[in-house]
Amino acid sequence: MPAVRMSDQEFRVISEFIHQTWGLKMPPAKRVMLESRLSKRLNRLGLTTFKEYTEYLFSPLGLENELVHMIDVVSTNKTDFFREPGAFTYMSQHILPEMIAGRGAGVKKRLMVWSTACSTGEEPYTLAMVLSEFSEKYPGFGFDYFILATDVSRKVLDKAQRAVYEHERVEAIPFDLRRKFLMKSKDPTQRLYRVVPELRSRIRFRHMNLMEDFGLREPMDLIFCRNVIIYFERETQAGLLKRLCDQIVDGGYMIMGHSETLNGMNLPLVSVAPMIYRKVA
Ligand SMILES: C[S@@+](CC[C@H](N)C(=O)[O-])C[C@H]1O[C@@H](n2cnc3c(N)ncnc32)[C@H](O)[C@@H]1O
Incomplete structure (x- = not known):
């Protein structure tokens, strides 16, 4: 399934939210990654545009239920036993x-x-x-x-x-x-x-x-x-x-x-x- 298009404005709003909430940097270079990974969330939620997604995200229901999924979309969890030993x-x-x-x-x-x-x-x-x-x-x-x-x-x-x-x-x-x-x-x-x-x-x-x-x-x-x-x-x-x-x-x-x-x-x-x-x- 192709990624849903994210407008410049939507990218600014979402990346700023991620930065404010978790401190994570979201430079323009990460836009394609964000668009593609969040598209899967849109799919799961039955939404077709990022406008709908941001409306949901900032609603009381979204703030309550979506953050737990969003953090896994935007963070890197790479680790190992005895990493940097x-x-x-x-x-x-x-x-x-x-x-x-x-x-x-x-x-x-x-x-x-x-x-x-x-x-x-x-x-x-x-x-x-x-x-x-x-x-x-x-x-x-x-x-x-x-x-x-x-x-x-x-x-x-x-x-x-x-x-x-x-x-x-x-x-x-x-x-x-x-x-x-x-x-x-x-x-x-x-x-x-x-x-x-x-x-x-x-x-x-x-x-x-x-x-x-x-x-x-x-x-x-x-x-x-x-x-x-x-x-x-x-x-x-x-x-x-x-x-x-x-x-x-x-x-x-x-x-x-x-x-x-x-x-x-x-x-x-x-x-x-x-x-x-x-x-x-
Ligand atoms: C790359 S892993 C590092 C794991 C381990 N410390 C290591 O060096 O192998 C980074 C972890 O930081 C967590 N993380 C990112 N932002 C965070 C935040 N604001 N508060 C707490 N944990 C955060 C991510 O969920 C992720 O599991």
Whole structure:
């Protein structure tokens, strides 16, 4: 079915709405993608023009029911287990020992980690594997941790919560960790794996739009904010990162994606390694 045509005015209105609601950039280069993907929504709704679609979108019914679908049309959910693995190695080898020695984080009080745009769950489950391995390696510490994993898309959060992944997805996990932390489907015709309950119980998945108040009471020791700010304008990035910094304890860490730079943003962070920043008072 061919895409429905979107006028310049309709593109301006819709892209501005997306920007205002989720902070996502919608430059003219994305117009064809938006037109084609939203055309499928029009079809589903039995609408034939973008005029009808915008009328629906801005009606009380549309604002209530359409946003949950629209975010999946406009956002990128690409993720992997052990994505940009240097960050996890650095966390185990440097951050955790330093935090335990310094503030007793994870020992006197459980370590709080936040995966801010967790997509389908690969990032928080990777974190849980690495943190559990660390805890086992040093049983004397009595190391304890908790992971908050948030995303604005309900669809990815549902998948994350199910914790079921195809064979190709789990291949990025080192073999010994796969054996330890994944259960294979009993049905031999399905090459599916589920994360073990012990790791699942360490993570709380929650719906959150990072453009809104986080509503979190507990401060975080570590925040993973990877591969999400690239979709925001620089001003939006700086505003979000300032609020995230307020959520980190002094001496805590912010972990970014490898293509995301915080240069010139005037944040209370110092760079300690590629992708890794420590919060300073
Ligand atoms: C490319 S994925 C990154 C996943 C993971 N952090 C990683 O690095 O592999 C980006 C995620 O950001 C989420 N996202 C986009 N805008 C958001 C917003 N305003 N608030 C919260 N999450 C958002 C998307 O739904 C998507 O799942």
